[in-house]
Amino acid sequence: MIKIAICDDEEKAIALDEEVVKRSLQQCGIGYEITAYTRSSNLIDDIADDHFFYDLILLDIEMPGISGMEIPEKIRAFLPNVKIIFVTSHIEYAIDAYELSVFRYVPKNNLDQKLAAAVTDAAKWIELEAGQEYTIQTSSRMEKIPFKDIYYIERDGKNASIISRAGTSKVRKSLQQVYEELNAPEFLFIDRGYIVNIIQVMKISGGTAVLKNGERLPISRSHLSEVKQQINRFWGAHI
Structure with missing residues (x-):
């Protein structure tokens, strides 16, 4: 069971992301649990204060208050292995994936193909990391x-x-x-x-x-x- 958070200030965008995630993981036969956030501060509070655990987080970059770009650094101490996918319409941003530990960067105008592939790849990686002792x-x-x-x-x-x-x-x-x-x-x-x-x-x-x-x-x-x-x-x- 992969635990996923989707954070976007637009509920319509969350619904689209969730639809792609569900379809992609169902095709792979991978179980999932999705929690949606419209405020980035709520996501951070849940992780930092209540110690919510997520394997994968889908983030919009431009959100009011705390932007998606700021979240990886704020949650890294609590979720060092979390996979982060930026889902955004602002493709002009230069993302330093090495510094932010971002797994993938997906433009909103190509969700069906790019997000489906990113979620599938992330899920396979998460399952691989779950391995042996x-x-x-x-x-x-x-x-x-x-x-x-x-x-x-x-x-x-x-x-x-x-x-x-x-x-x-x-x-x-x-x-x-x-x-x-x-x-x-x-x-x-x-x-x-x-x-x-x-x-x-x-x-x-x-x-x-x-x-x-x-x-x-x-x-x-x-x-x-x-x-x-x-x-x-x-x-x-x-x-």
């Missing part, structure tokens, strides 16, 4: 780390350190052992000392992988071409 078990503790929360794994002497949203967890295994235990297509070696989670990669800049948490990891020259190809293949297969 990696379990660390010793004589004294057991820890489960959701795959979607793992940024990367690095070699740390005889240990492998798993860096995730919860912090750093060490396991006395080689990187190769951890990689084989993960056994998931979103994880790949980018260097002999690093395994990265493709889902957490924002971009490849030169010989560096830039992650969603702001960290930058080196990609060895021998791996660079293959890393780019594997990332393209991964998203081609899943989105």
